[in-house]
Amino acid sequence: MFAKGQTVVQLVEKLAPKHYAVPDDKIGLQLGSLRKDITTVLVALDVTDEVVEEAIRLKAELIVAHHAIIYRPLAHLQTDTPAGRLYEKLIKHDIAVYIAHTNLDVADGGVNDMMARALGLDVVGHLEDVHTDKLKKLVVFVPETHEEQVREAMFAAGAGGIGHYSHCSFNIPGTGTFLPSEGTDPFIGKPGKLERVREVRIETVVPQSAEKRIVQSMLKAHPYEEVAYDLYPMELTGRTFGLGRVGRLPSPARLDAFAEQVKQAFDVPFVRVVGDPAREVKKVAVLGGSGSRYVRHAMFAGADVLVTGDIDYHTAQDALAAGLAIVDPGHNAEKILKKHVAEWLQARLDEMKSSTRAVASAVDTETFRLM
Structure with a gap:
């Protein structure tokens, strides 16, 4: 198929x-x-x-x-x-x-992460904020028999992340009541009879970018014909995504040796280098595509060297005067x-x-x- x-x-x-x-x-x-x-x-x-x-x-x-x-x-x-x-x-x-394009540059595992990994960087941040995920709270009521199943389905779809913690939820036991109408096919009970069921109220955090996927996964895992759930906006914000990556090399390197590493990592025939070949570089900023506009971002991030393409003459002069080295592998490094x-x-x-x-x-x- x-x-x-x-x-x-x-x-x-x-x-x-x-x-x-x-x-x-x-x-x-x-x-x-x-x-x-x-x-x-x-x-x-x-x-x-x-x-x-x-x-x-x-x-x-x-x-x-x-x-x-x-x-x-x-x-x-x-x-x-x-x-x-x-x-x-x-x-x-x-x-x-x-x-x-830029959505692939920004994304986790996208172009800038690929480039950072190819250089062996321990990533500590990015160069420019582009998108901050809004968070919502998802509340769903589940029979005790399916509590774990529904909760794990939501986690697998991306729910429950707060900062560096995952699988975050709050769970409250209680009693749910419902009266199925004629023509329904309830998972528990019979049409026309009021039911009382031991249920669990599950609360978890949902990033807006994954909201649809998480809700669909929750509904698929839930046994009920009609699922009771709520989504609430939150003041708490989620992760921030951005262009470029900033990271540290496993060990310091001379600029000329690092430039050769860039050339090999991105399989390019040549690189252009700005800066003293003998200077030591530890902290690296990397950005796929055209990066002339991000020289100041790299300096603000404390980078020793910026790896990016399409650097123009005057931008190179400004970077050199400011003490920022540049390795330009070209736009095609992407x-x-x-x-x-x-x-x-x-x-x-x-x-x-x-x-x-x-x-x-x-x-x-x-x-x-x-x-």
Whole structure:
């Protein structure tokens, strides 16, 4: 059985929820339809003509990419332009394109975490706050026989987290009453007879980002035909998610040696380095994509070096004067996501016993070449 396109996208959005994206980011379905079976999904950094040809060879019906193919509203669709020819080829071969950009950067296990792990960083924070999860309290009344089953289902779906503590709940025993109407099929009791049942009131904390999933899991685990539950807003806020990561190296390193480590970790042909090759670096800030705007964030975080792409000349001068080293592996260092996202997606598809396969693009979309 192959997964539908919408099912594949729902899996991607478990990894990278859409509300994590920065305002006005171009994410989501950009071309094609998800109302079809997906035999192969291709995970790519960019959607270039070469990547589309690869998708055609693989008979992929869906490309999940990091960088958008449509950045602004289209005034026309001319097929004699490079972009128009790309769209035409995708449409002719019925290949949909779905974009996960800054939401994938921000997410736990997303691009910035991938990059931090590749450098062996012990992460202690991020560079810029993007989203803080609002919290709600979920209260549900469960018969004593199913208390554990329902509580564990909610925890497994993401409920019960407060700070660094998980599986948090409060449980109060009591008596529930109900009178099933004619035509009902109650789990306990009979239609037309008032019932008194020993129940447990379970209270737990629910992050808004996982609210729908947690409620669905609770309802599925609950034995009652009609479930009594409440959701209350809370003043307490949940986790904050952000762009970039800040972390410490396992042991101090010279800048030149660390730059070589960056080059190897991200499999790039060259890096540009700002700073004294012999200086010692301990604390590292890393940000996928274009990071010129985050030099001050890195300095404020106390980083010795910022690893990011697309650093311009004057920003490099300012960083050097301020004592911040920079290692620029280029924007294409984000290609690290292809393998990791494809593997993550394949694992979720396998759990569903789906025959759909997720494949990492083998196309190198690096624009620059070192001469």
